[in-house]
Amino acid sequence: MALVNAGVVVLDCAEPEKLAEFYKELLEAEEVAANANRVEVRAADGFRLALRRDVNATAPSWPRPENSLQVHLEFVVEDLDAVERRIVSLGGRPMEAGDAGSPLQERGYADPAGHSFTLRHGAPTAPKQG
Template identity: 40%
Template sequence: MPVARYCLVALDCPDPPALAGFYKALLGGTVEKYDDDWYDLYTPDGNRIAFQRAPDHRPPQWPRADANSQQLHLDLTVEDMAEAESEALALGAMPLDLDDKDGQRGFRVYADPAGHPFCLCRA
């Protein structure tokens, strides 16, 4: 019997409503404000991502670096890589590693507007 149940992933960031809006545009769903320092995104598939204000937030480095590791990243499945990439970049994502070996690798790496790495992965 498990000890706990999964609840959410919380991302530290300097601007919770802005980052929640980025992920809402990327994933869909609804954003709910808990207070000025905490926003939740409830995705259409029932998952929850939280965004917590961290005024001194330092984005993780990609690729990993000893002084500031990536800490975590999100994998997001997409049907059309080119279309998803175009939309993610238009929303403010930053490319980190787009060399998917002509589709053989199956994913590309980006950073959200606060610098957190995430991957767009082929379905």
């Protein structure tokens, strides 16, 4: 038996119920647990995300001057344009676009609470530069 099992990604935010709605819609996920300070959702592929209440939460400052994301979510999609329209309709916002001519197309976004995430067509093949 493994000493450590895969857990869940947890994002702190001021209003977990509202942010859970964003991710439930985006990921076509279901709510699997909730209490006064935390909501957890699970996507059909098993990905789990929890939103935890932090009454003092502030939006992350991304992009940072030193161009360091620190932590962000990454989602693999088939149609970048269609998913972008969905993100915007749910209250998210575009942050940056990758090189359109690149074989590895990716785009950066922020959820309604300001957490960064990336959409991409495939797995990364090299470290982020610059």
